[in-house]
Amino acid sequence: MSTSVAATPVVVAIDGPSGTGKSSTSKAVAARMGMRYLDTGAQYRAITWWMLHAGVDIDDPRAVAAAAGKPSIVSGTDPLAPSITIDGTDVAAPIRGERVTGAVSAVSAVPEVRTLITDLQRSIAAEADGGIVVEGRDIGTTVLPDADVKIFLTASPEVRAARRSAEVSGRAGAPAAGGADVAATQAALLRRDAADSGRKTSPLAKAGDATEVDTSELTLEQVIECVVTLIEERGRR
Ligand SMILES: Nc1ncnc2c1ncn2[C@@H]1O[C@H](COP(=O)(O)OP(=O)(O)OP(=O)(O)O)[C@@H](O)[C@H]1O
Numbered sequence: 001m002s003t004s005v006a007a008t009p010v011v012v013a014i015d016g017p018s019g020t021g022k023s024s025t026s027k028a029v030a031a032r033m034g035m036r037y038l039d040t041g042a043q044y045r046a047i048t049w050w051m052l053h054a055g056v057d058i059d060d061p062r063a064v065a066a067a068a069g070k071p072s073i074v075s076g077t078d079p080l081a082p083s084i085t086i087d088g089t090d091v092a093a094p095i096r097g098e099r100v101t102g103a104v105s106a107v108s109a110v111p112e113v114r115t116l117i118t119d120l121q122r123s124i125a126a127e128a129d130g131g132i133v134v135e136g137r138d139i140g141t142t143v144l145p146d147a148d149v150k151i152f153l154t155a156s157p158e159v160r161a162a163r164r165s166a167e168v169s170g171r172a173g174a175p176a177a178g179g180a181d182v183a184a185t186q187a188a189l190l191r192r193d194a195a196d197s198g199r200k201t202s203p204l205a206k207a208g209d210a211t212e213v214d215t216s217e218l219t220l221e222q223v224i225e226c227v228v229t230l231i232e233e234r235g236r237r
């Protein structure tokens, strides 16, 4: 297992569709290499949570745009204990709920929201002295186009849905995942991917210079090793 700390601050962009393993991989790679970690999806989820909480009509892009600058989002970038607050409220748990997950693509498609959150992401990356792994949908294409290492994770819809269902059914109080649950999970993942890929502003996309890693047949440990190797190879160049 590699425990080396990156010699110079390295910026790593990890993008990909929903449920491909971006968060699990990014957190573990950052922890192993002594880097910071930024979950940009959590920031879009946090602003979505705030909009819903504040009674903003998330289907009205002008209302969302007008409200976007009001809340203050703070992301903690310790990969062993990532955190997210909005106006001082810890929203790490509620942003994972179905309501936010169902609404986030509409909010994240609004250009004013993206401008604000992209600026925030760039300033966090610029302050990360020991390097940072930033994961999302448009990190390699738009947020950090000069990232040292760009990775685009993929996995088949069936594998993603099975992994996500297993994760959800493992949560306390959640019903066991049956076939119908996996099918519904897969449909929801694909709906979100379609919305995120289809929006006009900074859609989910693979950067031309990103390395694609299909995780369908790989264990999480194999994906982590693969990304660590790509970062170390970049460091030797
Ligand atoms: N290679 C792998 N093998 C098995 N399970 C995996 C692998 N990668 C991730 N997982 C599991 O799949 C689920 C989804 O992973 P994760 O949350 O990291 O994906 P994500 O791309 O960040 O998702 P989202 O975009 O929805 O936030 C988690 O339960 C995780 O433990």
Ligand SMILES: Nc1ccn([C@@H]2O[C@H](COP(=O)(O)O)[C@@H](O)[C@H]2O)c(=O)n1
Residues within 6 Å of the ligand: 018, 019, 040, 041, 042, 044, 045, 104, 105, 106, 108, 109, 135, 136, 137, 138, 139, 192, 196
């Ligand atoms: N760079 C990003 C990251 C995320 N989004 C939007 O947030 C949603 C939630 O992301 P998760 O990674 O937590 O699942 C995602 O579906 C996108 O709508 C984004 O636009 N850009």
